[in-house]
Amino acid sequence: xxxxxxxxxxxxxxxxxxxxxxxxxxxxxxxxxxxxxxxxxxxxxxxxxxxxxxxxxxxxxxxxxxxxxxxxxxxxxxxxxxxxxxxxxxxxxxxxxxxxxxxxxxxxxxxxxxxxxxxxxxxxxxxxxxxxxxxxxxxxxxxxxxxxxxxxxxxxxxxxxxxxxxxxxxxxxxxxxxxxxxxxxxxxxxxxxxxxxxxxxxxxxxxxxxxxxxxxxxxxxxxxxxxxxxxxxxxxxxxxxxxxxxxxxxxxxxxxxxxxxxxxxxxxxxxxxxxxxxxxxxxxxxxxxxxxxxxxxxxxxxxxxxxxxxxxxxxxxxxxxxxxxxxxxxxxxxxxxxxxxxxxxxxxxxxxxxxxxxxxxxxxxxxxxxxxxxxxxxxxxxxxxxxxxxxxxxxxxxxxxxxxxxxxxxxxxxxxxxxxxxxxxxxxxxxxxxxxxxxxxxxxxxxxxxxxxxxxxxxxxxxxxxxxxxxxxxxxxxxxxxxxxx
DNA sequence: TATGTGTTAAACAATG
DNA sequence: GCATTGTTTAACACAT
Numbered sequence: 001x002x003x004x005x006x007x008x009x010x011x012x013x014x015x016x017x018x019x020x021x022x023x024x025x026x027x028x029x030x031x032x033x034x035x036x037x038x039x040x041x042x043x044x045x046x047x048x049x050x051x052x053x054x055x056x057x058x059x060x061x062x063x064x065x066x067x068x069x070x071x072x073x074x075x076x077x078x079x080x081x082x083x084x085x086x087x088x089x090x091x092x093x094x095x096x097x098x099x100x101x102x103x104x105x106x107x108x109x110x111x112x113x114x115x116x117x118x119x120x121x122x123x124x125x126x127x128x129x130x131x132x133x134x135x136x137x138x139x140x141x142x143x144x145x146x147x148x149x150x151x152x153x154x155x156x157x158x159x160x161x162x163x164x165x166x167x168x169x170x171x172x173x174x175x176x177x178x179x180x181x182x183x184x185x186x187x188x189x190x191x192x193x194x195x196x197x198x199x200x201x202x203x204x205x206x207x208x209x210x211x212x213x214x215x216x217x218x219x220x221x222x223x224x225x226x227x228x229x230x231x232x233x234x235x236x237x238x239x240x241x242x243x244x245x246x247x248x249x250x251x252x253x254x255x256x257x258x259x260x261x262x263x264x265x266x267x268x269x270x271x272x273x274x275x276x277x278x279x280x281x282x283x284x285x286x287x288x289x290x291x292x293x294x295x296x297x298x299x300x301x302x303x304x305x306x307x308x309x310x311x312x313x314x315x316x317x318x319x320x321x322x323x324x325x326x327x328x329x330x331x332x333x334x335x336x337x338x339x340x341x342x343x344x345x346x347x348x349x350x351x352x353x354x355x356x357x358x359x360x361x362x363x364x365x366x367x368x369x370x371x372x373x374x375x376x377x378x379x380x381x382x383x384x385x386x387x388x389x390x391x392x393x394x395x396x397x398x399x400x401x402x403x404x405x406x407x408x409x410x411x412x413x414x415x416x417x418x419x420x421x422x423x424x425x426x427x428x429x430x431x432x433x434x435x436x437x438x439x440x441x442x443x444x445x446x447x448x449x450x451x452x453x454x455x456x457x458x459x460x461x462x463x464x465x466x467x468x469x470x471x472x473x474x475x476x477x478x479x480x481x482x483x484x485x486x
Numbered sequence: 487t488a489t490g491t492g493t494t495a496a497a498c499a500a501t502g
Numbered sequence: 503g504c505a506t507t508g509t510t511t512a513a514c515a516c517a518t
Binding site: 149176 | 505507508509510
């Protein structure tokens with residue numbers, strides 16, 4: 001039976017990320033210590049961003065590398081006094097009642113405040129604007145072994161999104177539904193030595209990992225600055241993972257395990273970006289021109305450009321970035337097809353008054369990975385529901401499309417549809433296809449997994465470093481003030 | 487309007 | 503037998 005969900009309920013649906021962003025008011029606020037920022041620093045960061053963009057234009061950055069670059073810088077925004085809207089923020093911008101379970105340390109002079117703001121925005125009664133696939137992805141990605149039983153996935157979601165604690169249990173069904181249908185997730189044969197009880201371990205299919213990252217990337221988030229004249233209701237398109245980290249990633253076991261630092265961040269790359277917390281930041285940054293450049297560059301431009309040029313009235317709706325000339329690359333999960341290249345990117349900000357110890361460096365390297373996959377993303381990555389429907393349920397297709405929709409897909413009018421993406425085995429029942437897939441030896445998954453994992457860890461690490469630096473900067477400034485007083 | 491994506495609910499089988 | 507897990511179907515909302 002298909003439930004008729006009340007519109008109000010649907011409006012809060014995680015799937016309605018875009019819609020959720022529409023009514024988003026700018027609930028962020030600046031930290032109390034934000035006054036420490038100087039416009040010169042803002043300019044520095046602006047230059048860094050510009051350098052990043054230029055670099056991206058010059059070379060087609062890999063999806064992850066451009067993510068690294070852009071998100072590094074954006075992290076420095078969000079962690080430098082510019083508050084971003086919680087992913088748990090209700091579309092209406094209201095603050096939920098209770099903070100998330102992963103609260104920031106209260107002794108954090110700067111970020112304690114920031115996190116407070118964040119946690120105020122995070123709520124137990126607000127459905128996070130993440131699709132279940134993203135939630136599952138994050139949960140699994142957060143697991144030490146990158147695999148979790150369903151139960152632990154539940155737990156992770158509950159831990160990080162208290163909303164679900166009081167939500168109807170249907171979400172668990174949705175989680176299972178996603179696990180079953182979404183090709184991005186695959187069961188791992190249980191190790192006999194492991195006794196996890198009933199069920200299997202679930203992991204991310206490296207083959208589709210990029211797609212999930214893309215999905216995350218396209219999840220709207222809402223970094224605003226109160227200093228911006230007219231905060232748009234449209235969120236920039238950015239990897240959610242990278243901005244909302246406070247409750248999500250900083251609270252993860254991995255994160256805590258390392259005292260808030262997951263990565264060794266080399267010096268010399270992003271230097272003082274983290275210290276910038278000036279509202280004047282944005283006016284300094286030039287909006288990025290829109291030109292047919294590579295998808296990554298376009299994505300950066302689209303997201304960051306929107307983000308940075310937010311001072312003006314912008315379209316009220318979030319729209320996915322016009323990523324590339326290749327429309328196939330524009331799809332939600334599409335990354336698999338994009339060629340990856342060796343990329344060691346560095347974004348160096350101008351001189352910093354900080355000591356060397358205060359200089360963060362982030363160096364990202366992604367290995368060259370030939371792109372053997374000719375599966376155009378999106379379609380096969382679409383939610384498994386769609387693919388399954390198409391591949392297995394022609395009747396369903398008829399129903400869903402009431403015409404050309406799934407029928408067209410099933411008929412492979414579109415090059416990236418199942419017929420192309422799927423092999424012969426796709427004619428088999430899903431269960432058997434999955435079994436076959438499990439048997440299939442991984443192809444260069446290791447590197448990909450490392451890259452993806454590194455990406456996520458990197459984000460958390462960068463955040464931690466930025467946090468540290470922010471703290472230290474704040475402390476230093478405080479000490480300086482006191483010294484001046486004396 | 488057509489189509490794609492994602493959510494929710496439900497039924498049911500398999501499993502511990 | 504029961505609870506949980508996994509799969510599948512169905513219907514729907516929303517975005518493009």
